[in-house]
Amino acid sequence: MKSLTVIGFLGSTLDAAKFGPSRWMKWRPTVSLTMHEDLRVDRLVLIHGSAHRRLAEYVSQDIADVSPETTVERHVIDFADAWDFEEVYGKLLDFTRTLRLDPEAEDVLVHITTGTHVAQICLFLLTEAHYLPGRLLQTQPSRRADATAPGSWSVIDLDLSRYDSIATRFAADRREGTSFLKSGIETRNPAFNAMIDEIEQVASRTRAPILLMGPTGAGKSQLARRIHDLKKVKRQVAGPFVEVNCATLRGDGAMSALFGHRKGAFTGAAADRPGLLRSADGGMLFLDEIGELGLDEQAMILRAIEDRRFLPMGADAEVKSDFQLETRKNRVISGEAGWFDDVEASGRTKGIVRTNFHHARR
Secondary structure, rough: OOOEEEEEEEOOOOOOOOHHHHHOOOOOOOHHOOOOOOOOOOEEEEEEHHHHHHHHHHHHHHHHHHOOOOEEEEEEEEOOOOOOOHHHHHHHHHHHHHOOOOOOEEEEEEOOOOHHHHHHHHHHHHHHHOOOOOEEEEEEEEOOOOOOOEEEEEEOOOOHOOOHHHHHHHHHHHHHHHHHHHOOOOOOOHHHHHHHHHHHHHHOOOOOOOOEEEOOOOHHHHHHHHHHHHHHOOOOOOOEEEEEHHHHHHHHHHHHHHOEEEOOOOOOOOOOEEOHHHHHOOOOEEEOOOOOOOHHHHHHHHHHHHHHOOOOOOOOOEEEOEEEEEEEEEOOOOOOHHHHHHHHHHHHOOEEEEEEHHHHOO
């Protein structure tokens, strides 16, 4: 039989009590989880800050009194700001990498009742990602008037496939999304259906750029607009769908149309122009035939995708535009494949999805 290890934070408020007989009249989650007859805790990994070292000692002593078989391991982790998600997650991730755990010999439960909300979320994420190879444990006080009772406990298994109702709702949501992309038209082509399923997953869950490939007339523009509409339904974008036919853009006109310009930037620039990239702020930018653009424009677009910033023509300061990207092409031309390789290598745009719409429809 495997031993049981519980990992959790010391509750600086919930576990605190006056050091005297009266403390046993209060429900303290860390102490109480070792008092359940049906939950034998062999090892308790207790995380706390330096400021709560004395409380941790009191709690450890009380656990030794009520559950002598439980070994308490105290680990000090200090946070400059316990509500700073980046700091808390980073330090907890470092902690999990040094923590001695043997899933073959012990079951692991991660106690998420104590700690700040940020700490609880971080423990959840680390458990879901298997940095902590266990399940989530929740405890709560008894609903009876007897405060000395240990309360109740429950274990949450993150394998959602075990929960039929949740799995059914996820499946229904996916079917609704794929039907939306196909405009409600049922199709029997396996390749086409597989492609739409892939697009639905990407459109619903990530900001990855999408490259649609295929000949003129295959329906790429219509599909691009449906992807934007699906993202809008799922509240992933709030802004407009901005379509740019890159094949019609040349020279200064291309730079002005894409990035905007300031009055007087070039001959004929009689007024400021925001540009299409800025118009797509908060929405989706669809670049039709991006390979037809000049190399200078492609380089500037790549930087705008990576940094969400660009410099309008004639401007002294950059402007920001947070947009999601879709592109399409009919054919591969010199330099285009390399441009998309650069997009894939950039940190902000990893996971570009290439979809050959023409072949999938056959």
